[in-house]
Amino acid sequence: MRIPLNRQSSNPLYQQIWSHLRHSILSGGFAPETRLPAVRELARDLGVNRITVETAYAELEAEGLIDKRVGSGTYVLPLAVPRVASGKTSDREWPIWQQELASLEGQSVLSPEAMLRAAGHPDPISFAGGFGDSRLYPAQDFRKVLQAALRRDGLEALTYGASNGLAALRGTIAHVLASQGLPVQPDNILITAGSQQALALIAQLLLKPGDVILTESPTYSLALDLFRALKLSIVGVPMDEEGMRIEGLETMLQRYHPKLIYTIPNFHNPTGSCMSGSRRRRLIVLADRYNVPVLEDDFVGDLRYDGRAQPALKSLDPGGGVIYVSTFSKMLMPGLRVGFVAADGPVYDRLVRFKRVNDLATSNLVQHALEAYVTVGRYQAHLRRSCQAYRKRRDAMTVAINRHLPADVVFRPPQGGLFVWLTLPEGFSAENLLPEACGEGVNFSPGKAFFPDGRDGDRCLRLNLAMQRPEEIEEGIRRLGAAMKRYAVSRVRDSKNSA
Amino acid sequence: MRIPLNRQSSNPLYQQIWSHLRHSILSGGFAPETRLPAVRELARDLGVNRITVETAYAELEAEGLIDKRVGSGTYVLPLAVPRVASGKTSDREWPIWQQELASLEGQSVLSPEAMLRAAGHPDPISFAGGFGDSRLYPAQDFRKVLQAALRRDGLEALTYGASNGLAALRGTIAHVLASQGLPVQPDNILITAGSQQALALIAQLLLKPGDVILTESPTYSLALDLFRALKLSIVGVPMDEEGMRIEGLETMLQRYHPKLIYTIPNFHNPTGSCMSGSRRRRLIVLADRYNVPVLEDDFVGDLRYDGRAQPALKSLDPGGGVIYVSTFSKMLMPGLRVGFVAADGPVYDRLVRFKRVNDLATSNLVQHALEAYVTVGRYQAHLRRSCQAYRKRRDAMTVAINRHLPADVVFRPPQGGLFVWLTLPEGFSAENLLPEACGEGVNFSPGKAFFPDGRDGDRCLRLNLAMQRPEEIEEGIRRLGAAMKRYAVSRVRDSKNSA
Numbered sequence: 001m002r003i004p005l006n007r008q009s010s011n012p013l014y015q016q017i018w019s020h021l022r023h024s025i026l027s028g029g030f031a032p033e034t035r036l037p038a039v040r041e042l043a044r045d046l047g048v049n050r051i052t053v054e055t056a057y058a059e060l061e062a063e064g065l066i067d068k069r070v071g072s073g074t075y076v077l078p079l080a081v082p083r084v085a086s087g088k089t090s091d092r093e094w095p096i097w098q099q100e101l102a103s104l105e106g107q108s109v110l111s112p113e114a115m116l117r118a119a120g121h122p123d124p125i126s127f128a129g130g131f132g133d134s135r136l137y138p139a140q141d142f143r144k145v146l147q148a149a150l151r152r153d154g155l156e157a158l159t160y161g162a163s164n165g166l167a168a169l170r171g172t173i174a175h176v177l178a179s180q181g182l183p184v185q186p187d188n189i190l191i192t193a194g195s196q197q198a199l200a201l202i203a204q205l206l207l208k209p210g211d212v213i214l215t216e217s218p219t220y221s222l223a224l225d226l227f228r229a230l231k232l233s234i235v236g237v238p239m240d241e242e243g244m245r246i247e248g249l250e251t252m253l254q255r256y257h258p259k260l261i262y263t264i265p266n267f268h269n270p271t272g273s274c275m276s277g278s279r280r281r282r283l284i285v286l287a288d289r290y291n292v293p294v295l296e297d298d299f300v301g302d303l304r305y306d307g308r309a310q311p312a313l314k315s316l317d318p319g320g321g322v323i324y325v326s327t328f329s330k331m332l333m334p335g336l337r338v339g340f341v342a343a344d345g346p347v348y349d350r351l352v353r354f355k356r357v358n359d360l361a362t363s364n365l366v367q368h369a370l371e372a373y374v375t376v377g378r379y380q381a382h383l384r385r386s387c388q389a390y391r392k393r394r395d396a397m398t399v400a401i402n403r404h405l406p407a408d409v410v411f412r413p414p415q416g417g418l419f420v421w422l423t424l425p426e427g428f429s430a431e432n433l434l435p436e437a438c439g440e441g442v443n444f445s446p447g448k449a450f451f452p453d454g455r456d457g458d459r460c461l462r463l464n465l466a467m468q469r470p471e472e473i474e475e476g477i478r479r480l481g482a483a484m485k486r487y488a489v490s491r492v493r494d495s496k497n498s499a
Numbered sequence: 500m501r502i503p504l505n506r507q508s509s510n511p512l513y514q515q516i517w518s519h520l521r522h523s524i525l526s527g528g529f530a531p532e533t534r535l536p537a538v539r540e541l542a543r544d545l546g547v548n549r550i551t552v553e554t555a556y557a558e559l560e561a562e563g564l565i566d567k568r569v570g571s572g573t574y575v576l577p578l579a580v581p582r583v584a585s586g587k588t589s590d591r592e593w594p595i596w597q598q599e600l601a602s603l604e605g606q607s608v609l610s611p612e613a614m615l616r617a618a619g620h621p622d623p624i625s626f627a628g629g630f631g632d633s634r635l636y637p638a639q640d641f642r643k644v645l646q647a648a649l650r651r652d653g654l655e656a657l658t659y660g661a662s663n664g665l666a667a668l669r670g671t672i673a674h675v676l677a678s679q680g681l682p683v684q685p686d687n688i689l690i691t692a693g694s695q696q697a698l699a700l701i702a703q704l705l706l707k708p709g710d711v712i713l714t715e716s717p718t719y720s721l722a723l724d725l726f727r728a729l730k731l732s733i734v735g736v737p738m739d740e741e742g743m744r745i746e747g748l749e750t751m752l753q754r755y756h757p758k759l760i761y762t763i764p765n766f767h768n769p770t771g772s773c774m775s776g777s778r779r780r781r782l783i784v785l786a787d788r789y790n791v792p793v794l795e796d797d798f799v800g801d802l803r804y805d806g807r808a809q810p811a812l813k814s815l816d817p818g819g820g821v822i823y824v825s826t827f828s829k830m831l832m833p834g835l836r837v838g839f840v841a842a843d844g845p846v847y848d849r850l851v852r853f854k855r856v857n858d859l860a861t862s863n864l865v866q867h868a869l870e871a872y873v874t875v876g877r878y879q880a881h882l883r884r885s886c887q888a889y890r891k892r893r894d895a896m897t898v899a900i901n902r903h904l905p906a907d908v909v910f911r912p913p914q915g916g917l918f919v920w921l922t923l924p925e926g927f928s929a930e931n932l933l934p935e936a937c938g939e940g941v942n943f944s945p946g947k948a949f950f951p952d953g954r955d956g957d958r959c960l961r962l963n964l965a966m967q968r969p970e971e972i973e974e975g976i977r978r979l980g981a982a983m984k985r986y987a988v989s990r991v992r993d994s995k996n997s998a
Contacts, residue, residue: 147646209707226857291596292596337862346593357721
């Protein structure tokens with residue numbers, strides 16, 4: 001089978017293959033029951049890695065366009081009719097309002113997690129997640145606390161709470177923040193369903209479609225997804241090792257008149273950098289001068305391994321200009337989905353009311369248990385243990401990268417947090433490297449997803465330093481190095497073939 | 500003290516008093532430390548109920564404008580400066596973007612719950628809640644299940660789950676719906692944080708500010724709050740005992756071009772009525788003809804005491820025109836905050852993705868426990884027990900209303916659900932009756948809050964039939980009758996005084 005491939009394209013190879021086959025199927029070029037070539041065969045014909053073809057096939061199968069029959073082969077399926085309840089088939093199309101929703105859908109892309117699964121390595125190592133090591137979560141402790149909360153609070157744990165959250169938990173959070181140098185009143189704290197909901201509530205309350213939001217570039221990919229879903233206009237501020245490059249900020253404020261500045265000043269996701277103290281003060285001054293609220297996302301600020309903490313933006317702000325957001329998810333237990341906002345001024349009540357109409361209140365049960373668990377002492381103890389473990393892992397990853405990856409890979413070991421940000425040498429594409437890496441049994445988060453314009457960042461990738469133990473990190477980075485070698489070799493071979 | 504009161508106004512008396520005093524304080528007419536009249540004194544001077552004055556004072560105190568000093572009196576406080584973190588006082592105003600948020604704030608009004616508390620009756624009986632009787636929740640059973648889920652699923656219960664929710668729980672829900680005559684695929688079910696989040700996601704995904712949404716009039720007050728927060732234009736369709744009056748619907752569709760129809764076809768909140776079968780079919784036909792999605796809110800449809808269930812709108816729809824929403828909150832345990840959407844077609848994936856950027860996923864822990872608990876058998880058993888108990892309470896309320904309230908009160912005992920909807924005789928205002936009722940030690944939900952235009956409904960009120968035991972219902976309705984008598988007497992006296 002001939003499929004034209006452009007190896008210089010920014011579109012990864014597996015996506016080009018998938019796209020070509022998909023078009024052939026949907027346009028009727030391949031009749032139902034057409035047998036597609038075996039993976040090895042097509043990979044050989046196209047001169048690509050087997051995993052690249054498997055990834056394309058996996059995507060087509062997920063969409064219901066092809067069917068892998070064991071011992072038989074891969075076949076094109078008849079085009080699906082709209083599924084209707086109780087398995088009725090019907091030629092009826094979806095209502096027009098539904099069809100309009102479908103046409104707006106972007107291309108679906110296999111996640112790094114799914115791609116690693118599809119590759120089928122017996123012992124896969126993932127560096128692509130966004131959280132800590134679930135094996136370190138205090139599951140036993142928390143279970144006891146949950147049981148005790150149920151016994152003690154009984155029925156009250158099973159009812160709705162106040163819209164802004166359990167008073168006792170807000171008080172505990174206020175203590176924790178105060179111990180970190182950020183004094184906040186409990187009545188200026190709002191409990192949310194993770195920091196994601198905090199971002200969603202704030203963005204939806206303060207901005208409308210078409211408004212400009214300023215973010216770091218790169219930044220947290222799910223924040224970008226949220227802002228796009230809200231039809232905001234995203235403008236990215238470049239970064240360096242000290243965080244957002246503040247020197248160009250005033251010009252951008254004058255040019256774009258943003259309605260919100262979204263920043264991750266500590267252990268930035270994905271770069272791991274921290275905003276310097278002088279830049280923090282400058283940001284506060286400019287935001288105040290130009291009347292722009294600042295959303296400070298401190299999702300993992302207390303996971304520090306070296307160096308000294310800079311003051312929170314909110315503690316530098318004289319009053320009301322900064323909305324502070326954090327979460328227990330990265331540090332403690334993501335499944336709890338508990339985050340919080342700290343905000344002063346009229347915006348606080350507006351956020352509480354907007355939270356209320358969105359989902360009434362965060363579950364009382366979970367808040368009760370969390371309040372019982374997060375006394376300042378126990379939280380600090382867990383923090384210390386996590387930092388100890390993750391510091392070792394950060395070190396192991398640093399050593400492994402220096403040992404196994406090419407010398408011209410650029411990275412800077414972070415002083416805290418969950419991520420290491422790599423810039424690959426020239427000629428490498430993180431998106432095209434990913435299937436190779438999955439074939440070796442390791443994955444990562446390709447950099448493009450973290451950039452507002454979606455085009456930059458293909459030479460960058462993000463590694464999660466926390467999820468794996470040191471020996472798994474060593475092996476995983478070794479595999480990544482092997483994948484890079486194979487990638488480089490195939491590039492040389494391709495350019496020889498094209499010459 | 501002279502405060503001009505207009506007893507014919509649609510503005511309740513306590514609100515007129517509060518508003519007058521508030522203005523005097525904010526405008527500087529009352530200097531700080533001015534001593535306000537004692538409650539009894541002012542009530543006597545104005546010719547109103549003591550509770551009416553207490554309510555006004557309670558609201559001023561909640562806002563921080565006055566201070567009740569035990570043994571001394573009630574004093575005007577200095578106008579508050581903006582609170583700043585760590586108790587610093589500051590003359591600095593809030594940033595301009597914050598001040599704009601404050602100016603949009605509507606008048607705050609004491610909730611019926613708060614008013615009952617403020618009245619200080621030693622044995623208050625509330626008919627104002629939106630849920631079932633927490634004393635009937637299966638707390639013990641659920642506790643065991645939660646513990647077992649933690650033991651069995653261990654760490655997995657403490658991580659994030661799929662955006663659309665735990666597969667096993669979706670499967671269980673699919674079984675429950677199928678047993679109720681609504682076959683849905685598990686992969687067309689999305690778990691949400693209660694039905695409130697389902698409403699919020701759907702409304703925000705499908706509509707933009709200024710779009711028209713059609714609702715029943717009256718309807719669920721928190722849905723109205725949500726639609727207003729989203730700046731939608733709300734058009735209400737009148738109702739009768741058979742639900743939404745469909746005969747006028749086509750004209751409204753042609754005139755207003757709504758982007759969504761929001762309906763509660765079973766045991767409607769607040770009226771308790773059910774949409775007839777023929778009207779359901781007509782609604783489906785019209786919605787399809789005019790290409791308008793239907794949001795079917797079935798929050799309490801399985802709490803049936805008499806009569807026969809009508810088919811769900813979604814089961815009457817050939818495919819994709821109806822989005823079905825329900826919840827475990829009203830029936831089972833509100834504090835869990837677990838609801839779900841059942842939807843076919845492209846809208847499903849869009850909702851899942853929008854849910855994801857809003858709060859990633861609903862807590863795995865809670866879903867695991869719920870899945871273990873809600874096997875079809877245990878759910879049905881709990882449903883039966885609840886229906887038995889609530890049927891008795893519905894009957895007790897019917898008897899009590901007939902016994903204690905005036906004969907010209909209009910109501911229709913519902914066939915299921917949580918609410919009884921009363922229309923008071925001419926001359927009564929539910930808003931003005933509420934403080935009287937609280938004085939007697941009982942409350943209710945005044946009708947105005949359930950109407951889109953906020954002006955209708957002052958002769959109506961909603962009673963929760965499920966929260967109290969039969970003997971508490973009897974006593975509570977007796978108190979309501981007493982309050983109505985006092986209200987009628989004071990009206991006669993006032994009109995004599997004005998004459």
